[in-house]
Amino acid sequence: MKAVVLSAGQGKRLLPLTARSPKCLLPVRDDAVVLGLQLHTLARCGVARALVVVGFGVERVEAWLDANPVPGLAVETLYNPFYGSSDNLMTCWLARGAFGEDVLLLNGDTLFDGAVLQRLLDAAPAPVTIAIDDKPHYDDDDMKVSLDERGRVVAIDKGLPSAMVGAEAIGLSLFRGSGPKLFVDALESAVRRPEAMRQWYPSVLSHLARTTAVETRSIRGLWWREIDSADDLADVRRDLAARARR
Numbered sequence: 001m002k003a004v005v006l007s008a009g010q011g012k013r014l015l016p017l018t019a020r021s022p023k024c025l026l027p028v029r030d031d032a033v034v035l036g037l038q039l040h041t042l043a044r045c046g047v048a049r050a051l052v053v054v055g056f057g058v059e060r061v062e063a064w065l066d067a068n069p070v071p072g073l074a075v076e077t078l079y080n081p082f083y084g085s086s087d088n089l090m091t092c093w094l095a096r097g098a099f100g101e102d103v104l105l106l107n108g109d110t111l112f113d114g115a116v117l118q119r120l121l122d123a124a125p126a127p128v129t130i131a132i133d134d135k136p137h138y139d140d141d142d143m144k145v146s147l148d149e150r151g152r153v154v155a156i157d158k159g160l161p162s163a164m165v166g167a168e169a170i171g172l173s174l175f176r177g178s179g180p181k182l183f184v185d186a187l188e189s190a191v192r193r194p195e196a197m198r199q200w201y202p203s204v205l206s207h208l209a210r211t212t213a214v215e216t217r218s219i220r221g222l223w224w225r226e227i228d229s230a231d232d233l234a235d236v237r238r239d240l241a242a243r244a245r246r
Helices: 032-044 058-067 088-094 114-121 179-190 193-200 202-208 230-245
Strands: 003-007 028-029 049-054 075-077 104-106 110-112 129-134 144-149 153-157 167-175 214-218 223-227
Touching: 003 032, 003 088, 028 032, 028 088, 028 230, 032 058, 032 110, 032 114, 049 058, 049 144, 058 075, 088 193, 088 202, 110 114, 110 153, 110 167, 114 129, 114 167, 129 179, 129 202, 153 202, 153 214, 167 179, 167 223, 179 202
Parallel strands: 003 049, 003 104, 049 075, 129 214
Antiparallel strands: 104 167, 110 223, 129 167, 144 153, 144 167
């Protein structure tokens, strides 16, 4: 099992904290950074290899990786030269060579317990399975998901009407069996459209759901956080500090 970690962005909403180093190198617990926690979680759950897609601050990220090896996890990087002018659909397309086997795909700003990842890995075998959570209300930044009666994806988009929303995607997806090729084929079609440079990869999953069953795995009740803003970062730091004291 390989993991692809999408860490090419700067995280402009976190400026000035990300003026020199990207979001993935922000410290969240003592000297532990976002990327470090992600990689250690992957290793604890038995993932043997990780491809980190880098962009802004590439030298700093690669220097950090060299100085902080994760036992049991072989890590390599792939540079995205379009990080400043594209969203993560293009980042996924650049990493398409990694999808020749079963793959975990995770956003570089999503932190989660090992229990979250294990629940996804324990899901019934399917070509594509995404981790979802639900809550009473969804904000504009949430990647909203519409579900059918069997819990499969109908559509994924931040702009879904509230009446259609049944969950949010947390930025963690699993591709097994035929799934990696299906995803790559869908990416290849997507990048031919002029709007591809400004789209997120869940739009590809949404398109794929029209012809392929995209399954979901609820991680309700388990800890995860997405870091988009200074408030998000402060919340994560408080959570992790409190968890360390237990």
